[in-house]
Amino acid sequence: xxxAARLLDRLGIEAVDVFGVSWGGAxxxxxxxxxxxxxxxxxxxxxxxxxxxxxxxxxxLGKLLSPKRYxxxxxxxxxGGELYGGIxxxxxxxxxxxxxxxxxxxxxxxxxxxxxLWGWTSWHRLHRVQAPTLVLMGAxxxxxxxxxxxxxxxxxxxxxxxxxxxxxxxxxxRPAETARRVERFMAEHPLPA
Numbered sequence: 001x002x003x004a005a006r007l008l009d010r011l012g013i014e015a016v017d018v019f020g021v022s023w024g025g026a027x028x029x030x031x032x033x034x035x036x037x038x039x040x041x042x043x044x045x046x047x048x049x050x051x052x053x054x055x056x057x058x059x060x061l062g063k064l065l066s067p068k069r070y071x072x073x074x075x076x077x078x079x080g081g082e083l084y085g086g087i088x089x090x091x092x093x094x095x096x097x098x099x100x101x102x103x104x105x106x107x108x109x110x111x112x113x114x115x116x117l118w119g120w121t122s123w124h125r126l127h128r129v130q131a132p133t134l135v136l137m138g139a140x141x142x143x144x145x146x147x148x149x150x151x152x153x154x155x156x157x158x159x160x161x162x163x164x165x166x167x168x169x170x171x172x173x174r175p176a177e178t179a180r181r182v183e184r185f186m187a188e189h190p191l192p193a
Contacts, residue, residue: 008038014037016039019042020045021047022047023113029122036129036131037130041134041186042129044136047148048152049121049123060142080098083143085141129156133153133159136162137162137163138168139165140165149161
């Protein structure tokens with residue numbers, strides 16, 4: 001977070017629109033909590049408040065713990081629909097594009113990612129977020145069920161919750177719709193004159 005704030009200082013940018021997806025939503029929440037004056041708007045997509053979340057199905061979360069989906073495209077093709085939900089349950093060609101584009105983390109890097117989130121929560125600090133926040137959730141998200149968006153929004157002062165008719169990867173499977181929603185939200189919250 002400190003590095004991002006220093007980069008903004010270096011570039012002479014006072015405030016930004018912050019966007020975070022899934023685990024990146026945790027980073028976005030941390031930035032908005034730690035640097036409220038730097039965060040003009042906040043958009044959280046397919047994310048939660050950490051360990052206070054309502055978890056997805058255990059069989060899905062078990063598959064999520066392994067980096068195998070990043071390392072074995074055939075495995076991702078087998079489990080991707082169940083793991084990510086939405087149109088990826090049916091549209092194998094879209095899942096194949098995603099599988100082919102993935103670059104796997106090292107096992108150590110993946111372990112560090114999991115450990116970084118172990119026990120993390122923003123729930124007790126979300127009230128500090130000053131920025132208007134758009135919370136986008138996938139209606140068929142097996143990893144982060146949509147109820148988590150309402151949990152996050154309930155802790156925020158200025159939150160709007162919207163549901164996208166897709167799964168966890170709606171930012172990739174419905175990019176135009178996602179962009180329209182985010183752009184509309186940012187336009188509704190212009191910079192002060």
